[in-house]
Amino acid sequence: MKILYALHQYYPEYQAGTEKFVYNMASMSELNANKVKIVTYRLGDFKHPIKSAEGIHYEEYFHKKLPVVAFQYNARPVDLNFGFDNTLGLAFARDILTKEKPDLLHIGHMMRVFPFAQAAIELDIPFVITLTDFFMICPRNTLAPTPNSLCNGPKGGEACAKYCPAFSQTFIKERLARAKTILQKAAKIFAPSRFVAQMIEAEIEGVEVIVNHHGIRQSQIRANTRHYDQDSQLNFAFIGTLSNHKGTHLAIQAFEKLNTEKAYLSIYGSGEEDYLKWLKRLADKSQTRFLGSFPSEDLAKIFSTIDVLIVPSIVYETYSFVVHEALACEVPVIVSNLGGMVEQIEDELNSFLFPPGDVQALSEIMQSIVDNPDSLNEIKAQIRKTTLVPSIEQEAYQYQRVYQQIIRNANSI
Amino acid sequence: MCFFQSDKKLIEKSGLFDPQYYLDSNPDLKILSINPLEHFVMSGWREGRNPSAQFNTKFYLRTYHESIPEDQNPLIHYIKKGQKEGKSALPGKDQPAQFESFTPVFKKKKLLSRRNLQFGIAYIQSYGLMSFINKVFSKLFQKTMFFGRGKSSPVKMLEESQNTVLLKATDYDIQPNDVTISIVIPCKNAGDEFQFLLKMLQAQKGFKHIELVIVDSGSTDQTLEIAHRFKAKVVEIKPEDFSHSYARNLGAEHATGDYLLFTVQDALPSSDTWLHELYTVLIDNEVAAVSCAETPKEDADLFYRQICWNHYNFLGVNNADRIFSLPKTQNHLTLRQNGQLSDLANLISRELFNQYKYRLNYAEDIDLGIRLIKDGHKLAFLGTTRIIHSHNRQPYYFLKRGYVDNQFLSDIFDDFVVPKLAIEDFVPDIAFTYSFLADLSSKINALSYPLKPEHFEIFVQNQFDDYLSQRFPAALPDTSHVFLDDQAQTYLESLITEHGFHMAGKAYNGTLLRAYFGYIEITTRYLKNAYELINPDLAQDILACLYKAFCIVVGAHLAYCYKNKTGREKLNMDAMHQTLMAGV
Numbered sequence: 003m004k005i006l007y008a009l010h011q012y013y014p015e016y017q018a019g020t021e022k023f024v025y026n027m028a029s030m031s032e033l034n035a036n037k038v039k040i041v042t043y044r045l046g047d048f049k050h051p052i053k054s055a056e057g058i059h060y061e062e063y064f065h066k067k068l069p070v071v072a073f074q075y076n077a078r079p080v081d082l083n084f085g086f087d088n089t090l091g092l093a094f095a096r097d098i099l100t101k102e103k104p105d106l107l108h109i110g111h112m113m114r115v116f117p118f119a120q121a122a123i124e125l126d127i128p129f130v131i132t133l134t135d136f137f138m139i140c141p142r143n144t145l146a147p148t149p150n151s152l153c154n155g156p157k158g159g160e161a162c163a164k165y166c167p168a169f170s171q172t173f174i175k176e177r178l179a180r181a182k183t184i185l186q187k188a189a190k191i192f193a194p195s196r197f198v199a200q201m202i203e204a205e206i207e208g209v210e211v212i213v214n215h216h217g218i219r220q221s222q223i224r225a226n227t228r229h230y231d232q233d234s235q236l237n238f239a240f241i242g243t244l245s246n247h248k249g250t251h252l253a254i255q256a257f258e259k260l261n262t263e264k265a266y267l268s269i270y271g272s273g274e275e276d277y278l279k280w281l282k283r284l285a286d287k288s289q290t291r292f293l294g295s296f297p298s299e300d301l302a303k304i305f306s307t308i309d310v311l312i313v314p315s316i317v318y319e320t321y322s323f324v325v326h327e328a329l330a331c332e333v334p335v336i337v338s339n340l341g342g343m344v345e346q347i348e349d350e351l352n353s354f355l356f357p358p359g360d361v362q363a364l365s366e367i368m369q370s371i372v373d374n375p376d377s378l379n380e381i382k383a384q385i386r387k388t389t390l391v392p393s394i395e396q397e398a399y400q401y402q403r404v405y406q407q408i409i410r411n412a413n414s415i
Numbered sequence: 416m417c418f419f420q421s422d423k424k425l426i427e428k429s430g431l432f433d434p435q436y437y438l439d440s441n442p443d444l445k446i447l448s449i450n451p452l453e454h455f456v457m458s459g460w461r462e463g464r465n466p467s468a469q470f471n472t473k474f475y476l477r478t479y480h481e482s483i484p485e486d487q488n489p490l491i492h493y494i495k496k497g498q499k500e501g502k503s504a505l506p507g508k509d510q511p512a513q514f515e516s517f518t519p520v521f522k523k524k525k526l527l528s529r530r531n532l533q534f535g536i537a538y539i540q541s542y543g544l545m546s547f548i549n550k551v552f553s554k555l556f557q558k559t560m561f562f563g564r565g566k567s568s569p570v571k572m573l574e575e576s577q578n579t580v581l582l583k584a585t586d587y588d589i590q591p592n593d594v595t596i597s598i599v600i601p602c603k604n605a606g607d608e609f610q611f612l613l614k615m616l617q618a619q620k621g622f623k624h625i626e627l628v629i630v631d632s633g634s635t636d637q638t639l640e641i642a643h644r645f646k647a648k649v650v651e652i653k654p655e656d657f658s659h660s661y662a663r664n665l666g667a668e669h670a671t672g673d674y675l676l677f678t679v680q681d682a683l684p685s686s687d688t689w690l691h692e693l694y695t696v697l698i699d700n701e702v703a704a705v706s707c708a709e710t711p712k713e714d715a716d717l718f719y720r721q722i723c724w725n726h727y728n729f730l731g732v733n734n735a736d737r738i739f740s741l742p743k744t745q746n747h748l749t750l751r752q753n754g755q756l757s758d759l760a761n762l763i764s765r766e767l768f769n770q771y772k773y774r775l776n777y778a779e780d781i782d783l784g785i786r787l788i789k790d791g792h793k794l795a796f797l798g799t800t801r802i803i804h805s806h807n808r809q810p811y812y813f814l815k816r817g818y819v820d821n822q823f824l825s826d827i828f829d830d831f832v833v834p835k836l837a838i839e840d841f842v843p844d845i846a847f848t849y850s851f852l853a854d855l856s857s858k859i860n861a862l863s864y865p866l867k868p869e870h871f872e873i874f875v876q877n878q879f880d881d882y883l884s885q886r887f888p889a890a891l892p893d894t895s896h897v898f899l900d901d902q903a904q905t906y907l908e909s910l911i912t913e914h915g916f917h918m919a920g921k922a923y924n925g926t927l928l929r930a931y932f933g934y935i936e937i938t939t940r941y942l943k944n945a946y947e948l949i950n951p952d953l954a955q956d957i958l959a960c961l962y963k964a965f966c967i968v969v970g971a972h973l974a975y976c977y978k979n980k981t982g983r984e985k986l987n988m989d990a991m992h993q994t995l996m997a998g999v
Binding site: 004030033034035036037039064066067138219220223224225384387388390394395396399400402403406 | 614615681712801803865953
């Protein structure tokens with residue numbers, strides 16, 4: 003069978019969580035003897051020979067063995083990053099689906115590739131959606147009206163009118179209505195966490211969202227088996243985009259409050275220059291190290307040097323790969339009690355939770371660990387014993403079964 | 416069959432099929448008393464045979480492949496559409512170039528050539544006429560042969576909700592059955608993922624108790640520590656006492672559960688309801704034992720994937736579940752098909768298992784399956800529920816695997832015909848086919864990519880056709896085999912250097928190249944099924960796959976040589992046997 007994957011942006015241009023998820027699933031799908039292709043949007047310059055369609059340019063290339071089609075509107079629509087409609091896009095999507103003849107379309111993110119869902123409905127091609135964030139119900143994706151606030155969903159547009167008045171009520175209501183239509187026509191809808199599933203189900207009446215946790219690559223995982231005593235030095239770490247919404251500054255501020263010479267803070271990742279400058283000003287202690295990004299192949303090596311990972315996001319994480327990669331490597335985490343990343347965490351049993359944005363609370367947890375490093379032994383034992391992080395094979399297996407079921411049903415009609 | 420009947424009628428009516436021409440062009444069919452039209456419709460067109468002097472199958476397929484639906488007989492396409500559209504049935508002067516990046520040159524294949532007749536005779540000399548006829552028949556009617564009594568029945572499908580369950584789905588609650596499952600795992604240095612396996616097994620839903628029984632044969636890593644941490648029963652044996660049957664039987668003796676699940680240290684349940692799905696099938700279908708297919712790990716190589724895919728197609732379980740029982744016609748092929756149990760996952764009641772137990776040190780799972788169906792039991796094999804498992808092994812392993820598999824076949828099955836093959840004749844054949852592979856590899860590296868799998872298939876076919884007219888080599892090919900591991904290269908090259916050049920310069924009359932090509936056809940079929948384009952990275956995977964396939968075929972033939980040994984060979988056959996039997 004042939005599966006076409008669609009998402010808003012892709013490698014090598016972008017390398018965030020949704021791209022990783024789609025790559026993982028498409029590559030596993032290929033191993034399961036499916037023909038696969040990825041359709042995405044190119045925001046920057048094309049890197050391969052350019053082809054043309056009406057109002058659109060596109061390129062075709064292979065990324066890590068998988069074929070990719072990346073398109074771009076000649077004239078960038080104003081609502082490219084939040085809209086749900088584009089006539090040129092619909093014509094192009096229709097052409098691509100007619101030419102590629104997929105048995106099924108799997109949408110990893112609806113932004114910019116929304117017309118592919120519309121075309122699939124027209125052409126009677128079954129499609130499934132994985133909701134990797136809140137784009138279907140929030141034009142900002144994040145349910146964060148401002149950099150330092152969060153809402154509990156649009157509530158039919160009432161919350162948007164109150165917190166995000168920049169969007170007109172008509173726009174929001176029409177957008178929600180379109181989202182509902184598409185979601186209702188999807189053969190199946192998935193989310194990587196119960197949290198996302200519940201947020202969508204609460205907003206869009208009558209849709210059922212199945213939880214399929216993102217898997218991790220076992221080949222990139224090695225258990226960190228360090229044993230601690232009362233004098234152990236500790237390496238706290240932050241891994242990810244250095245940005246306000248990921249709360250990198252909170253990790254640094256909390257670390258600054260610690261009363262110890264025995265701990266380090268390692269910051270991995272890159273971010274906007276201004277924010278980075280600010281972070282460096284905050285980091286007064288010499289034990290704070292900015293170590294840049296690292297390739298995913300080095301994950302196990304990096305986690306072998308980390309004692310506790312800090313994930314202080316102040317937006318809803320829909321799953322958080324890095325939290326689960328840490329747990330799979332038996333590295334305890336301290337995470338904001340927020341969103342989909344806390345579903346595997348039992349506070350003070352296999353890791354730690356703190357109120358989002360609360361530097362003092364985060365600092366107190368870090369201080370208690372610094373004062374009793376050997377307490378980590380028990381936490382790690384608990385992770386080892388009870389915390390199950392699925393592999394990408396397990397995640398892909400669930401999708402593969404659903405694909406087969408949907409295609410079997412479609413063929414039997 | 417209706418599909419074949421309608422095709423037959425259409426072709427008969429068209430007047431484009433000439434039975435006499437067909438038999439004259441294909442003398443291999445004469446001895447089989449087969450209806451020529453039926454043969455053409457069922458398989459002849461796939462093999463590129465022409466129905467009459469008025470239609471060239473390969474030419475038509477090559478020229479108009481883009482408009483012919485996959486798996487359609489090109490003659491049917493011509494009769495229904497091509498004729499009306501003015502398409503040519505025979506090569507003419509101005510044929511359009513259809514290929515984007517590669518235009519394979521099709522050589523007109525003489526089916527009635529002296530070479531082909533020599534091959535037919537060589538095959539019959541080696542395998543016997545009956546074996547030849549059986550082989551042709553089994554190839555022709557493969558799809559209907561494996562059915563059990565009358566026909567095989569699909570396993571009752573699981574409930575819709577169970578087919579979509581997820582790893583940690585909270586909305587899918589299975590009520591625990593009042594049974595204990597004992598999971599028996601033979602282990603030795605089980606590695607980094609062993610802890611994950613035990614965690615997943617303990618997390619299986621739907622049972623009162625899961626008992627883990629680990630039979631360890633000398634682990635020096637953390638295997639025992641992990642097993643104890645998960646409160647497994649640990650039975651330790653000496654490494655020299657290990658055999659596949661002994662370890663599993665010992666585990667079963669220490670088990671106390673109502674049912675036994677045998678699995679392996681490098682597998683992983685696909686979900687937390689996986690075991691319950693197996694159990695439900697066992698109970699609902701009143702089968703003696705249940706096994707399931709495997710789904711690949713992230714690092715599974717192309718060779719492993721195509722082997723599994725081909726095997727599951729053969730069993731009819733690629734997207735389906737089946738119940739097998741004793742076949743009407745019992746031979747090594749049908750018994751192996753219907754006696755399918757797998758050590759990767761074998762769920763069976765403890766009481767029944769204790770009546771049989773495992774025997775042998777190899778293929779003990781299929782041996783148990785065959786004994787069960789011979790006693791009237793049924794077995795289920797699931798393709799819609801799978802266990803995560805695969806390997807990425809070196810060619811040397813497959814050299815040994817091919818050897819051991821074929822030793823087993825002739826040991827277990829009386830009807831398995833061991834070809835008459837002498838080692839002194841065969842080693843030059845290895846040298847010849849090794850040279851073919853080296854030549855093929857460099858040509859594959861020189862192709863332009865991306866390339867359609869259909870075109871790749873034609874390219875390989877042409878290379879094979881060309882090479883048949885070559886002569887036995889006098890030296891090893893001058894190439895570095897990046898896809899052949901040191902052990903395989905050292906073993907094969909020393910074998911060839913010492914015993915492989917006494918036929919140098921003579922016309923090729925061996926059987927290995929053809930047998931190898933049969934194996935390559937699995938690869939090309941898989942590629943057509945799973946890919947639209949071959950890119951340079953995939954081409955490298957294909958090369959690795961071709962070397963592994965070469966090793967497995969050579970290993971199989973070396974097993975035949977051993978079975979034919981007379982004691983007068985220059986090569987120390989017992990030393991070869993010991994080397995190739997070790998460690999699989």
